[in-house]
Amino acid sequence: MAFDFSLDHFSLFGLQRTFALDSAVLESAYRALQTQYHPDRAASLPDADKRQALQAATRVNEAFQLLKSPISRARYLLQLVGVDTQEETNTKMPVAFLMQQMEWRETVADARASQDMPALDQLAEDLGKERRGLEAALVIDLDVQHDYEHAALTVRKLRFLEKLDQEIGDAVEVLLD
Incomplete structure (x- = not known):
């Protein structure tokens, strides 16, 4: 054994x-x-x-x-090749992604304030599509191109989406109570 x-x-x-x-x-x-x-x-x-x-x-x-877990698996693969994703210290993101983040957060806040459950459902669906796209990019970055710097950025983006998904979940809980 x-x-x-x-x-x-x-x-x-x-x-x-x-x-x-x-x-x-x-x-x-x-x-x-x-x-x-x-x-x-x-x-x-x-x-x-x-x-x-x-x-x-x-x-x-x-x-x-x-x-x-895709995000944990990507982090681990990067760790195995000596790359730190710097999720807590490196918040530098492309401007377009940051603008999208702001829009998504506004949507959460507006939907929560107006008790618009369909808007939260739609946003959760949109985030799911975005997440799947980023995970597909990780296949290319990690398995094909071995572009670990870009993969680390993608992991940080996924971490943002994970946090936003939690915000949506929190908003849904408030609306259901």
Whole structure:
């Protein structure tokens, strides 16, 4: 029941280090490892082996959660090649993206003030399209062109969208209460 803690998350699941990945293959590999390293399988073993089984199961779960999230997977791939996305410190964005952000935030505020649930639904749908477009760009940046600087910018854009999506969710909750 030996577990190699030195493996990166992709190697752990037997996957290539790529942004584009087949979620069904990831899920299947996860279930196999989850079964193999489940702590219940070590119940009759010495305490040290039980601890290692628990650590292995925890690592498998953490790796799966990270890889199944596109933004986390992109961050991790960039980290593996030594690139920091600087999400907390680098807020420099293209002017067009910043203008779009302002428009989206105004839409959230207006929809919330006027209790316009359809406007929030439409904005959430629009953001979903934008997010999918940025994720498609990450496939090109990370897997094809290896343009890590542009990929880091795209991750920062996705982080903005993630925050905006949370604002929409908060506005919906207020309207539903």
